[in-house]
Amino acid sequence: MMTSPTxxxxxxxxxxxxxxxxxxxxxxxxxxxxxxxxxxxxxxxxDLVDHFPDQIDHIDRLLFSPPDWDNPGPDGRxxxxxxxxxxxxxxxxxxxxxxxxxxxxxxSGRRVSLKVLAxxxxxxxxxxxxxxxxxxxxxxxxxxxxxxxxxxxxxxSWM
Numbered sequence: 001m002m003t004s005p006t007x008x009x010x011x012x013x014x015x016x017x018x019x020x021x022x023x024x025x026x027x028x029x030x031x032x033x034x035x036x037x038x039x040x041x042x043x044x045x046x047d048l049v050d051h052f053p054d055q056i057d058h059i060d061r062l063l064f065s066p067p068d069w070d071n072p073g074p075d076g077r078x079x080x081x082x083x084x085x086x087x088x089x090x091x092x093x094x095x096x097x098x099x100x101x102x103x104x105x106x107x108s109g110r111r112v113s114l115k116v117l118a119x120x121x122x123x124x125x126x127x128x129x130x131x132x133x134x135x136x137x138x139x140x141x142x143x144x145x146x147x148x149x150x151x152x153x154x155x156x157s158w159m
């Protein structure tokens with residue numbers, strides 16, 4: 001029986017999702033830092049979709065920066081979907097190259113902006129950025145914070 005080889009840029013042993021979020025759904029602000037384990041968009045985006053915190057929401061679509069990934073699409077074209085365990089998820093590339101950024105579009109209509117650390121980032125530097133985010137220090141970690149749209153039920157309660 002033949003097995004498919006593991007590409008060199010994908011770790012043979014996966015670790016839990018390396019993600020730190022700042023803010024909360026109740027404040028209307030969400031942002032964070034994500035440290036993928038490789039530069040393989042299919043593998044890493046599927047991991048993010050499958051392990052994103054359920055208490056926040058489900059990811060419906062991802063917007064990514066093509067230069068951050070080794071394989072942004074087959075045959076030189078951009079990826080349009082990735083296959084996660086829960087099913088296919090639409091993805092799209094930024095028209096301009098906003099490197100180190102991933103925008104998550106959630107089922108509720110909210111957006112989450114993630115600073116993407118290169119998979120080759122030194123673990124000490126990655127830990128410093130994660131700790132800074134955990135302590136609410138956005139100056140120590142390059143982070144984009146996005147004002148998210150309120151859910152429909154939240155909008156109704158404000159009126």
